[in-house]
Amino acid sequence: MAATPTTPSEQPPPTGADLDQPPRRTKIGAGKWLVAARRTGDDLPGCRLMYLSAQILAGLIAALHGYILVLEMFLWTTPRVRRIFGVSAELAEQTKAMAANQGLYNGFLAAGLVWGLVASRPTSSAALIFFLLCVAIAGCYGGVTVSRRIVLIQTAPAVLALVLVLAGR
Secondary structure, eight states, X not given: OOOEESSGGGSOOOOGXXXXXXXXXXXXXXXXXXXXXXXOGGGSTTHHHHHHHHHHHHHXXXXXHHHHHHHHHHSTTSHHHHHXXXXXXXXXXXXXXXXXXXXXXXXXXXXXXXXXXXXXXXXXXXXXXXXXXXXXXXXXXXXXXXXXXXXXXXIHHHHHHHHHHHHTO
C-alpha cells in the first residue's frame, strides 16, 4: 500500500466510489497518511446493475404518475378517461376539482422521482427511497379504498424499485 503526503495538491484525483464520500485517512507514520476509498454500491459487484434497474423502474413510475396527472387534471371529463376510471359523465363533472387535486399530487410524486433520478448520490438514493415509499403507501391506500388493481399498477413496481435502490446503495 502506498503512503501519500498530507498536502492536497499531492493527493491523487478522486475516482469512482471516492466521489460519493470523502476518503478515509489513516496516519501511518511521521507526516505520512494512508488514503483508502470508502466502499459504496458503485464498487460492489452487481450493485451498479441493481441501481440502474431501480432508476429505470423509477423513471417508468414517474412517467406513469405524469400520465395520471394529465388524465386527472386535464382529461377527467373525456369519455376515454371516464371509461378508464369507471365514472359517469355526471359524476366526472361533479368531481372535476377533486380529480384535478389528485392529479396534482400524482405530479408531485412524479417530480420527486425525477429529482431522485437527476440528483447525485447520496441525495439521489434518499429522494428515490422517500418518493417510492410515498408511491407504495398511496398505492396500498388506493388498493384498499378504491380498487385492488391499484396495488398491481402502483404499489408493486414501487416496492420492487425500492428494493433495487436499497440493494444498489
